[in-house]
Amino acid sequence: MHLSWKKTFAIFFGGQVFSILTSFMVQFSIVWHLTVTTGSAAVLMIxxxxxxxxxxxxxxxxxxxxDRWNRKMTMIVADSTIALFSLILGACYLLGEPGLGIIYAILAIRSAASSFHAPAFQAAIPLIAPENQLTRVAGWHQTILSFSSVIGPxxxxxxxxxxxLGTVLLLDVAGALIANLMLVFVKIRQPKPQVVQAPSFAAEFRQGWEEFFAVKPIVTVTIATAIxxxxxxxxxxLFPLMTLSHFGRGGYSASLVEAAFGIGMILGGAMLSVLATKWKDTAFMSVSLTVIGMTCVLSGIIPGSVFAGFVVLSFVMGAAAPLYNGPFMAMIQKSFEPxxxxRVISLVTSFTLLSSPIGLATAGPxxxxxxxxxxxxxxxxxxxxxxxxxxxKFQRK
Known part of the structure; x- marks a missing residue:
């Protein structure tokens, strides 16, 4: 059984690596292309x-x-939809320069499909891996995400x-095809439906919120995550602006800071995989926030002549990040029935995504x-x- 789940997970996750990597490639390439061709901050914001x-x-x-659909098929259909519109946008670029309206529309459709793919992926993991291995699996996931965020761009x-850009988009299609092909060979048990009677969308939607609020530790950590x-x-x-305005450095130095943060994330994810069973999930998260916060404080007071110190702080900050993200998702996976x-993962994902524009709007002024x-x-x-x-809070409990 021990080897069986690892073999299944290796096939399942191995295919997703290609999809994750090519998604990072496309994400960065589109932003870079829009930067070069328009030079407009408004375009990038939209x-x-x-x-x-x-x-x-x-x-x-x-x-x-x-929670109603087969999670394996949901992932295949969602990834295929993303690939289809990558193919359409790639064809547009190979034939000529598409209008911004087409680009915005396809980015929005890809994002909508991701709202099904990402939670389905996370909700499928507890159906493959044993509960006592979920934090370790989260460490593997964080390592791959971190590696892709560095190598993909x-x-x-x-x-x-x-x-x-058309070629990059076609590579994204290839990544989705490989991921879906490997998914075909993976058997993922489907959780038993929660209701026997004809389901009501409104009732299930309300029940999802009730289930979320019923588990107080998850509510507490979700609020902490939003903050x-x-x-x-x-x-x-702000990292590039910090490099330019405070340290008086150029593009090479800015890329060095980004690389230090990314390499730190890779090592942090690997460290979580090794230490997964040593601490509780909440202990990892508390240490992560404390370390990240301290590196931010030190970055805020470091003199402009000590750029090397900022690079080191960025590395430590990156290394601490997976120690929060991975255990948080593992904690959710352990707290709810399959x-x-x-529903719960989708709710939490929405809360965390919506915190970003609030932070950006506050930070600007x-x-x-x-x-x-x-x-x-x-x-x-x-x-x-x-x-x-x-x-x-969790020590008291």
Missing amino acids: AGLCGFLPQALLGPFSGVWL AIGIAAYSASS FGIAFMPLAT EKLG IVDKYGVQSWFLGSGVVIVLTGMLLLL
Whole structure:
């Protein structure tokens, strides 16, 4: 049994690696292409909203269907839909330059399909892996995500520079096809339906919220995650500005900071896989928030002459991130029955996605008035306090 689930999971997850990697390639390549061809911040903002808002808004509703449908087939259909529209957009670029309206529409459709694929993937994991291995599996997942976030953009920009955006999009189609082909050979048991009578969408939708609020530890951690997202998500766009305005460095130095953060994430995910059974999930999350918050605080007070120190802090910050994301998802997977998991994961995903625009809208005026270091310092204090409160709450229990 021990070897059996590992073999099944290797095939299941091995195929998804191709899809994850090519998705990162496409994501970065489209942003880069729009940057080069338009040079418009407004265009990039609209493209970003099209890329995540449909997933955030559909999440609370898509979970109901996820718990009704076969999760394996849901993943195949969702990934095939993403691949189809990547193919359409790729063909548009190979034939000529499509209008921005077409790009926005296809990004929104891809995001809508992701609102089914990502939760179905996470909800399928407990149907394959034993419960006592879910945190370790989350570590593997975080390692692959981190690796793809570093390697994907590099491969994507290389393919884009050597050929065109159309070629990169066709590679995304190939990644989805490989993922779906490997899924065909995986047997994933379908959880028993929760209701015998004819299902009511409204009743199941309401039940999903009730199930979520009934598990108080998950509600607490989700609130902490939303606070963390509001404070931390803007830093993704502020790292280059920090490098330029505070340290007076150029593009090479900015890429060095991004690489240090990404390599840290890879090692953090690997560390979680090794230490998965040593601590409780909430202990990992509390330590992660405390370390991330402290690195933000130090980044906010570091002198402009110590750029090497900022690179090291970025590495440590990246290494701590998987210690939160992985255990959080494992905690959810352990807390709910498989037939309810799709709704809960979709709800939580929507909450976390919607925290990003709130953080960005808040950070903009503060950074403009007080400087980029002010957000690093302030967000660091908020994150440290959140981590400490989380630790105290669960220690008391």
